[in-house]
Amino acid sequence: MKPAMELDEAYANMQFIENGAEYPQRWAQAAAAFREGMMQSGQVELDLPYGEGARHRFDLYKPEGTPKGLLVFVHGGYWLFFDKSSWSHCAQGALEAGWAVAMPSYDLCPDVSIAEITHQIARMIPVAAEMIDGPIHLAGHSAGGHLVARMSVPGLLPDAVAARIKRVMPISPVSDLRPLLKTSMNEKFKMDEADARAESPVLQQPLSHIDVTVWVGAEERPAFLEQATALAEAWGCECVIDAGRHHFDVIDPLADRDGRILARLLG
Incomplete structure (x- = not known):
């Protein structure tokens, strides 16, 4: 078993990406500018509640x-950082293609467990689904990739909502949480073996009607490439390894309505 320090490095991203520390501010600025434009056009509803907590909100x-x-x-x-406000610009491509886009915040560890975050997303999706007709597609990045993969598994969503989910794209997902038990992050996750197994999509199977594509950058850390390919193998679905992309810029093409990632996600 690898020691915690080695596994911490295996799952680190920022220090292995050129100018990695600049990305959070870059995301926040792009998101704020996009959100401002949507507010001026009246095309967004902000902070819609899906639960009682301060972070149980989504933008539509x-x-x-x-x-x-x-x-x-x-x-x-x-499952430790960020909220919906840093990612608004990722809605641009889908909006231009004619889709509504919901972006939730959720509570973070160590205030809650990863399992509770999973259930928060499962409570949010039906609320958004009541507001928009038609098929539902899910995408999530990194920990969000884990969360949308979990939504693909039977039993979490109401049957009527689950039946509307047509496509799911975990992007650079953490699909097997068991290695995280041996990282220093688990001081905040507070998982044991049973918790990690229960929250690992790689050990589960998706609903048969859902079309799943796993997406990952070719320049990502080996651990993330392994996590992505393991999920695709376990689920018998396609895994797209996006040339030249790393963990932080792999989601940039979501802003491009004509890009490959949206063509696959939205069809």
């Missing part, structure tokens, strides 16, 4: 005209 972006369906994008950050 609406295209011009009747939406083709609903895309839910769940942010990452190792």
Whole structure:
């Protein structure tokens, strides 16, 4: 078994990406500018509640005209960092393609467990689904990739909502949580072996009607490539390894309505 320090490095991203520390500010600035434009056009409803907590809120972006369906994008950050406000710009491509986009925040560890975060997203999706007709597609990045993969498994969503989910894209997901038990992050996750197994999509199977594509950057850390390919192998689905992309810029093409990632996600 690798020691914690070695596994910490295996799952680290920022220090292995050129100018990695600049990305959070870059995301926040791009998101704020995009959100401001959507507010001026009246195409967004901010801070819609799906629960009682202060972070149980989502933003709903609406295209011009009747939406083709609903895309839910769940942010990452190792279940420890960020909220919906850093990712608004990722809705641009889907909006231009005619889809409504919902982006939730959720509570973070160590205030809650990863399992509770999973159940928060499962409570949020039906609320957004009541507001937008048509098919539901899910995408999530990193920890968000884990969360949308979990939504693909039977039993978490109401049957009527689950039946509307047509496509799911875990982007650079953490699909097997068991290695995280041996990282220093588990001081905040507070998982044991049973917790990690229960929250590992790689040990589960998706609903048969859902079309799943796993997406990962070719320049990501080996641990994330392993996590992505392991999920695709376990689920018998496609894994796209995106040339030239790393863990932080792999989601950039979500802003491009004509890009490969949206073509696969939205069809």
